[in-house]
Amino acid sequence: xxxxxxxxxxxxxxxxxxxxxxxxxxxxxxxxxxxxxxxxxxxxxxxxxxxxxxxxxxxxxxxxxxxxxxxxxxxxxxxxxxxxxxxxxxxxxxxxxxxxxxxxxxxxxxxxxxxxxxxxxxxxxxxxxxxxxxxxxxxxxxxxxxxxxxxxxxxxxxxxxxxxxxxxxxxxxxxxxxxxxxxxxxxxxxxxxxxxxxxxxxxxxxxxxxxxxxxxxxxxxxxxxxxxxxxxxxxxxxxxxxxxxxxxxxxxxxxxxxxxxxxxxxxxxxxxxxxxxxxxxxxxxxxxxxxxxxxxxxxxxxxxxxxxxxxxxxxxxxxxxxxxxxxxxxxxxxxxxxxxxxxxxxxxxxxxxxxxxxxxxxxxxxxxxxxxxxxxxxxxxxxxxxxxxxxxxxxxxxxxxxxxxxxxxxxxxxxxxxxxxxxxxxxxxxxxxxxxxxxxxxxxxxxxxxxxxxxxxxxxxxxxxxxxxxxxxxxxxxxxxxxxxxxxxxxxxxxxxxxxxxxxxxxxxxxxxxxxxxxxxxxxxxxxxxxxxxxxxxxxxxxxx
Amino acid sequence: xxxxxxxxxxxxxxxxxxxxxxxxxxxxxxxxxxxxxxxxxxxxxxxxxxxxxxxxxxxxxxxxxxxxxxxxxxxxxxxxxxxxxxxxxxxxxxxxxxxxxxxxxxxxxxxxxxxxxx
Numbered sequence: 001x002x003x004x005x006x007x008x009x010x011x012x013x014x015x016x017x018x019x020x021x022x023x024x025x026x027x028x029x030x031x032x033x034x035x036x037x038x039x040x041x042x043x044x045x046x047x048x049x050x051x052x053x054x055x056x057x058x059x060x061x062x063x064x065x066x067x068x069x070x071x072x073x074x075x076x077x078x079x080x081x082x083x084x085x086x087x088x089x090x091x092x093x094x095x096x097x098x099x100x101x102x103x104x105x106x107x108x109x110x111x112x113x114x115x116x117x118x119x120x121x122x123x124x125x126x127x128x129x130x131x132x133x134x135x136x137x138x139x140x141x142x143x144x145x146x147x148x149x150x151x152x153x154x155x156x157x158x159x160x161x162x163x164x165x166x167x168x169x170x171x172x173x174x175x176x177x178x179x180x181x182x183x184x185x186x187x188x189x190x191x192x193x194x195x196x197x198x199x200x201x202x203x204x205x206x207x208x209x210x211x212x213x214x215x216x217x218x219x220x221x222x223x224x225x226x227x228x229x230x231x232x233x234x235x236x237x238x239x240x241x242x243x244x245x246x247x248x249x250x251x252x253x254x255x256x257x258x259x260x261x262x263x264x265x266x267x268x269x270x271x272x273x274x275x276x277x278x279x280x281x282x283x284x285x286x287x288x289x290x291x292x293x294x295x296x297x298x299x300x301x302x303x304x305x306x307x308x309x310x311x312x313x314x315x316x317x318x319x320x321x322x323x324x325x326x327x328x329x330x331x332x333x334x335x336x337x338x339x340x341x342x343x344x345x346x347x348x349x350x351x352x353x354x355x356x357x358x359x360x361x362x363x364x365x366x367x368x369x370x371x372x373x374x375x376x377x378x379x380x381x382x383x384x385x386x387x388x389x390x391x392x393x394x395x396x397x398x399x400x401x402x403x404x405x406x407x408x409x410x411x412x413x414x415x416x417x418x419x420x421x422x423x424x425x426x427x428x429x430x431x432x433x434x435x436x437x438x439x440x441x442x443x444x445x446x447x448x449x450x451x452x453x454x455x456x457x458x459x460x461x462x463x464x465x466x467x468x469x470x471x472x473x474x475x476x477x478x479x480x481x482x483x484x485x486x487x488x489x490x491x492x493x494x495x496x497x498x499x500x501x502x503x504x505x506x507x508x509x510x511x512x513x514x515x516x517x518x519x520x521x522x523x524x525x526x527x528x529x530x531x532x533x534x535x536x537x538x539x540x541x542x543x544x545x
Numbered sequence: 546x547x548x549x550x551x552x553x554x555x556x557x558x559x560x561x562x563x564x565x566x567x568x569x570x571x572x573x574x575x576x577x578x579x580x581x582x583x584x585x586x587x588x589x590x591x592x593x594x595x596x597x598x599x600x601x602x603x604x605x606x607x608x609x610x611x612x613x614x615x616x617x618x619x620x621x622x623x624x625x626x627x628x629x630x631x632x633x634x635x636x637x638x639x640x641x642x643x644x645x646x647x648x649x650x651x652x653x654x655x656x657x658x659x660x661x662x663x
Contacts, residue, residue: 008605030574031575031579052631059627089582092580093582093585108616115613166610185620189623515591
């Protein structure tokens, strides 16, 4: 009883430290903020605006038209569960969606960590306690950048995967129901985890076959039943996925690359070397895990899961481009491997290994790991109060069919941010803008792009059929290229920038527009918004300076 | 009846402990935000916790995996209710409530069947 109390206390302290180092630091130890905090890449705003759309429209029957270039009645395509949870928490608590989303990401990261602890604990309590400290590496080096780069659906998907793995080690009646819910849940949250679950289940079945030297019929039957449950709960979305999601995506789902870079995977590259000194614990653990499984030929679930998770991280070389994303979870998924070799070596010398000794060792290890953590997480965001206020002003004040052009701003090329205007938003291409400065000219035409999550959308033609549509050329004649800025209803100028010359040029262009009848529609310390009284007319005099 | 009360007591303790943890981590925020966030988070977790409640597994397993299962169930329910025209403002209550009731039904039916077999 006393041991259990100590263990519970340790888990509570682990939870506090784990949340403190992650969400506490990133969100400045506050739940509510006046503007989105912790949003450091376009994808973060893509999730936030999708959930905001669900909350605003009341369901996910359709995408908000401002995210589809004005195309209406298009099906909500992104996996729905996480977006719904964030929208629901906002609805239930009154907090903003931009606050509930990152909070939920950390909740699922924590649940994954505690879940992994419990998966290992079913096999060995000592190992579980010793694995906990290594989970703090989730905040070390590039590992937390999966959060700041907006790989948000991945975290609840992994929590469900770990839930599935735990269930495999539990004996319970009607197990196929929660197994099926976790399996289907991953597809409705982040489909790559569905494929990882199928792969892991197959591998586990293979080991059962080798271990028992007979086909594990009961296991197979449970999997088939769980597959039926998963299919039943995902069928409408699978249908949408096959007939609408895949055809509307121009990029391939499978993409092998021998040289993964941030540019071709969409987020920073995670390498095992970034674990620093702890990588050597991992290598030793990998060898020990292989030895334990091969020597005993036992399907030891946490070890198998560790080896599987390590292997998955390298499947990018055979075409699974989501493998790199999986590596963000290595500190948790591989946590059983870090202390494995040392634990078994130490047991040779220490015949009596008590739980209290494991708890003491876990505390010491935690201190060492936390001290070694070099976290990139900090309180920050792509937007500040002035920019957020200006975006909110556009959403609240301008006519619904307004077309707005964001002139240069440090954050605007992370274009998902602009969905928050809830208008058809375009943004200037910064390279061409710089070129104009170098040529010392103020022009009527600049290169710009339309902010949209894609160019093809599934418009519903009946409850079960869709046709792929794209933008109405009368509304969006051009999605990217040289554009006449006089066609826009509003222009947004940042008055301050990390590169002051760009902000100064912004104000020069603004002055030229004002000289030709543009009016100041909104202004604060950081942003100036001009209104165009005559869209399509002659709004600016081209000149040099 | 006594067992059910003790179950409620344990869930209550879990909610309070969660609140205390949030209050420590988010100490610069308001108490009301932390209370609401905690309570509503457990509301979304509820169907999973109910589902695992009567199984012979450790309490912490019921809470942790119940939370993951519950959020999966609640999210799915709200999505489908939305597809059938139920507004999110209603689905946030109806979804978790329906699935908690369904979980309770499944679990207690399985338990009664087991008792009858014994």
